[in-house]
Amino acid sequence: MEKIAGILLAGGKSRRFGSPKAFLQMDGKYFYQYSVDSMREIVDSIVIVTNTELKASFHAEEDTFTIITDQKNVKGLGPLAGICTGMKYISADWYMTAPIDVPFINTAVFHTLLSYKKDGIAAIVPVVSGEIQPLIAIYHHSVKEVILDQLQKELLSAHQLLENLHVIYVPIEEERCFYNVNRREDYNRWIVDQKNENK
Numbered sequence: 393m394e395k396i397a398g399i400l401l402a403g404g405k406s407r408r409f410g411s412p413k414a415f416l417q418m419d420g421k422y423f424y425q426y427s428v429d430s431m432r433e434i435v436d437s438i439v440i441v442t443n444t445e446l447k448a449s450f451h452a453e454e455d456t457f458t459i460i461t462d463q464k465n466v467k468g469l470g471p472l473a474g475i476c477t478g479m480k481y482i483s484a485d486w487y488m489t490a491p492i493d494v495p496f497i498n499t500a501v502f503h504t505l506l507s508y509k510k511d512g513i514a515a516i517v518p519v520v521s522g523e524i525q526p527l528i529a530i531y532h533h534s535v536k537e538v539i540l541d542q543l544q545k546e547l548l549s550a551h552q553l554l555e556n557l558h559v560i561y562v563p564i565e566e567e568r569c570f571y572n573v574n575r576r577e578d579y580n581r582w583i584v585d586q587k588n589e590n591k
């Protein structure tokens with residue numbers, strides 16, 4: 393049986409938002425917990441890859457996930473640093489990745505992506521409204537070396553990584569699952585509105 397690990401990317405600085413997005417809440421649940429829950433039933437283990445400032449704020453749930461920080465040689469180099477750190481920490485055949493600022497993400501999205509898994513491919517990446525979503529994706533373990541090589545050249549773009557891989561792109565229609573909170577107005581527009589609607 394192939395092993396699948398989950399990697400949550402949680403080492404960003406949330407500069408546009410102004411406070412750590414992982415700890416925003418929707419319906420009393422932290423944003424990062426939504427990402428955990430979207431993959432916990434599918435994966436064998438989950439690692440949250442964050443930065444040293446935030447590490448202590450996550451509460452480790454030993455049976456669900458562990459918390460680590462970016463490995464030294466790639467520290468703070470963006471989401472790709474988180475992916476290759478997670479890949480190094482957990483040995484698996486495939487890795488499922490998610491950021492911590494997409495609170496509507498759900499398990500069905502990952503099930504859909506997994507249904508495209510086959511030998512010889514390096515990544516399965518959703519395309520939503522014409523936009524490639526490289527952070528909510530599935531990567532083969534062989535991608536770790538490609539990422540390391542790219543980061544060593546200080547090329548930090550996830551889109552650029554995909555140009556060098558054999559990728560299956562999967563169109564997905566449920567845009568809402570990919571709603572990305574970057575700024576205060578993103579949070580207010582959807583999350584607060586939804587809260588009020590549910591009252």
Ligand SMILES: Nc1nc2c(ncn2[C@@H]2O[C@H](COP(=O)(O)OP(=O)(O)OP(=O)(O)O)[C@@H](O)[C@H]2O)c(=O)[nH]1
Binds near residue numbers: 473474
């Ligand atoms: N482990 C790790 N994760 C990162 C790093 N940079 C960004 N991330 C995560 O990758 C995802 C997308 O990050 P961005 O939206 O580009 O950056 P951000 O820090 O969240 O927000 P800004 O500072 O406003 O750009 C988020 O889940 C981040 O926490 C990093 O250097 N290391």
